[in-house]
Amino acid sequence: MLGAKLRAGVIIEGGTGGISAPHWRLSFKDGSRSRDRINELILFDPQGADVSVSGTPSASSVYSNWYPSRAFNKTLSGGDFMSGSAYSWLRYSIPFSVTVAEYEVWAAEGYGSPSSWDLEYSLDGTSWQVAHEVRGLPNYNQHEVNRFTI
């Protein structure tokens, strides 16, 4: 617990500690793209267990039938999630708080995988804070898995 800080009622620790909250979202920051698209978002607790289960996917906008649920189906199959506009967000709300220490973003099938986003969390589903920030991730291949520590 060395170095743990209390901020807004949430214990935040660097590295292995993680952040506890029930609501999580990727807030995309790529203004040069007209839509945001990924295949999967997985949230892991400090022990490496997938805690993005039993939740409800949603998004600020959806292109056609490229539903948010496609980003939480634990498989590359079934297509990507794709938003209806730039600067979208992709959200996963769980009925209880989970501690997230790492997360994975699986790149989309083709064009449109984002290079910049904030991973945000919320205790009430209304007020959001940044847990992790990614900017200018270099070009990557389709379905590539990128894992981040918050």
Ligand SMILES: [Ca+2]
């Ligand atoms: Ca998927």
